[in-house]
Amino acid sequence: MKFNPRLSPLKFIKSLSTYNRKLSTPIQINLPNGLKYFQPRGIFINNKFYETDETIDVENPSTESKITSIFTASNYDIDHAIESADLSFNKIWKNIEPLNKFKMLNKLADLIELNSEILASIESFNNGKTLNLSRDDVQLTINYFRSTAGYADKLNGRTIQSDSNNKYMNFTIKEPIGVCGQIIPWNFPLLMFAWKVAPAIITGNTTIIKPASSTPLSALFLGSLIVQSGIPEGVINILPGSGTKCGDYILNHPKIKKISFTGSTKIGKEVMIKSAQNNLKKITLELGGKSPNIVLDDCNLSETLTNLTNGIFKNSGQICSSGSRIYVQDTIYEKLLVDFKSHLENNVKVGDPFDESNYQGAITNRKQYETILSYIKIGKQTPGIKLLTGGDGNPYKKGYFIKPTVFYDVPQDCKLIKEEIFGPIVTISKFHSIDEVIKLANDSEYGLGAGIQTTNISKALKIAKELKSGTVWINTYNDFHEQVPFGGFKQSGFGKEMGEEALDSYTQIKAVRIRL
Numbered sequence: 001m002k003f004n005p006r007l008s009p010l011k012f013i014k015s016l017s018t019y020n021r022k023l024s025t026p027i028q029i030n031l032p033n034g035l036k037y038f039q040p041r042g043i044f045i046n047n048k049f050y051e052t053d054e055t056i057d058v059e060n061p062s063t064e065s066k067i068t069s070i071f072t073a074s075n076y077d078i079d080h081a082i083e084s085a086d087l088s089f090n091k092i093w094k095n096i097e098p099l100n101k102f103k104m105l106n107k108l109a110d111l112i113e114l115n116s117e118i119l120a121s122i123e124s125f126n127n128g129k130t131l132n133l134s135r136d137d138v139q140l141t142i143n144y145f146r147s148t149a150g151y152a153d154k155l156n157g158r159t160i161q162s163d164s165n166n167k168y169m170n171f172t173i174k175e176p177i178g179v180c181g182q183i184i185p186w187n188f189p190l191l192m193f194a195w196k197v198a199p200a201i202i203t204g205n206t207t208i209i210k211p212a213s214s215t216p217l218s219a220l221f222l223g224s225l226i227v228q229s230g231i232p233e234g235v236i237n238i239l240p241g242s243g244t245k246c247g248d249y250i251l252n253h254p255k256i257k258k259i260s261f262t263g264s265t266k267i268g269k270e271v272m273i274k275s276a277q278n279n280l281k282k283i284t285l286e287l288g289g290k291s292p293n294i295v296l297d298d299c300n301l302s303e304t305l306t307n308l309t310n311g312i313f314k315n316s317g318q319i320c321s322s323g324s325r326i327y328v329q330d331t332i333y334e335k336l337l338v339d340f341k342s343h344l345e346n347n348v349k350v351g352d353p354f355d356e357s358n359y360q361g362a363i364t365n366r367k368q369y370e371t372i373l374s375y376i377k378i379g380k381q382t383p384g385i386k387l388l389t390g391g392d393g394n395p396y397k398k399g400y401f402i403k404p405t406v407f408y409d410v411p412q413d414c415k416l417i418k419e420e421i422f423g424p425i426v427t428i429s430k431f432h433s434i435d436e437v438i439k440l441a442n443d444s445e446y447g448l449g450a451g452i453q454t455t456n457i458s459k460a461l462k463i464a465k466e467l468k469s470g471t472v473w474i475n476t477y478n479d480f481h482e483q484v485p486f487g488g489f490k491q492s493g494f495g496k497e498m499g500e501e502a503l504d505s506y507t508q509i510k511a512v513r514i515r516l
């Protein structure tokens with residue numbers, strides 16, 4: 001498969017307006033596990049890194065020490081990036097042959113694979129998650145780029161036979177939308193980058209992506225791989241900067257035609273309003289959650305303990321679909337409490353993300369750390385609620401570490417059940433009947449994930465049908481696959497990521513009706 005020289009990116013660069021910024025050179029970083037690599041610090045436009053007027057410090061949450069500072073995008077830079085993305089969209093990318101896109105996305109996946117240990121280490125260094133978990137994130141990132149590449153030549157419309165006597169012919173074409181603005185959070189910096197960028201570009205769009213301020217390093221490192229992948233200039237632009245300045249400017253920009261946002265429901269609502277105000281941008285929102293994990297009395301108890309643990313303590317509870325409300329059937333309630341406590345205290349160690357015996361690393365930033373501690377305080381101060389384990393704050397002098405914390409006998413109207421905490425805190429409550437637990441599970445403004453732990457699949461499927469959530473995990477939890485769509489119901493947002501469905505959010509359908 002040859003790259004078509006007609007599509008040389010050099011052609012449109014000449015028509016770009018002047019951009020007065022100096023190129024930025026990467027700096028060498030020594031990772032805690034002895035690996036060394038070159039970290040780009042500049043904003044990434046047209047496949048180049050640039051210095052700007054402002055920087056922000058990036059911290060290692062396990063030690064609270066500064067890693068480096070990176071440059072952030074001003075409105076001037078965002079305008080230039082959008083102009084580049086717009087030119088690239090119109091002159092190159094929207095009409096590029098599918099197999100060229102296939103080749104480039106696969107090449108990017110190969111490069112990620114080649115650099116997988118470095119990328120995993122960057123992620124653990126900057127986000128605080130354990131190295132094992134970062135490795136899983138990198139693997140899913142690779143799988144997702146490859147899986148998405150496979151759709152390159154399958155983005156076809158359909159023909160519609162509408163009228164009698166062959167009077168008409170109808171067909172549809174799936175077209176890209178244009179320049180996308182993509183805003184991502186800090187809990188899965190690399191994976192969220194992949195979930196946004198891969199479907200956007202395979203469908204022929206170009207993008208401006210803003211990483212979270214606390215975790216920009218892996219995205220910028222990916223920039224250096226994008227340069228080597230053959231993906232033309234202007235297709236993917238990476239612009240770190242604060243949400244309130246850089247994010248807000250992207251939301252209001254008239255040349256952005258589509259916004260994809262992952263983050264809090266509070267900011268998600270702002271995104272929806274702002275995206276509508278200027279030019280009615282298309283949007284997808286992947287927002288918060290407060291997901292139930294239901295344990296029936298016929299479950300396999302030892303597997304259930306693993307699923308409950310993955311549900312809430314994976315990534316230190318900083319997963320939008322975390323199973324943060326556990327409901328246990330009354331007949332096994334007492335036993336589960338005893339077994340879960342001993343399982344957590346014996347198996348779930350917290351500490352240095354690079355120590356592979358740890359299950360939980362650090363909370364990603366100070367703000368989130370303090371938020372979580374404030375909820376632990378609420379749990380301890382609310383009469384009637386009992387602490388099963390954890391709750392005693394940071395076992396270390398430095399770093400944002402929080403032990404797995406479980407409160408039980410928690411009533412449904414408690415703040416700990418109503419509000420998304422986004423940390424390693426879970427509530428356990430008792431239920432008697434299936435009807436009762438369906439009601440409790442659905443009693444939330446959110447609807448992202450849900451879990452059912454049972455050996456009775458027929459019962460599980462009946463419950464699954466009643467749950468108002470975008471994903472239902474049966475006998476597993478927080479178990480993602482690149483082919484399976486993920487996204488919310490209710491105030492957890494709308495639009496899917498991954499799977500074939502993700503592509504729908506990045507295409508618009510043109511219908512052509514012909515009178516014969």
Ligand code: NAP
Nearest residue numbers: 184185212213242243244247248263264267287288320422
């Ligand atoms: P957030 O404010 O929603 O931030 C998510 C992303 O949006 C970041 O890139 C952020 O940039 C950007 N942003 C913030 N304010 C913005 C604005 N006004 N306009 C445009 N973009 C904006 O989330 P957070 O403050 O980091 O975390 C708060 C809570 O959100 C958490 O406690 C958790 O409950 C929830 N959360 C959910 C998810 C999820 O996966 N659904 C992920 C993260 C957090 P900056 O980084 O510069 O602020």
Ligand code: MG
Nearest residue numbers: 243263264267
């Ligand atoms: Mg915020």
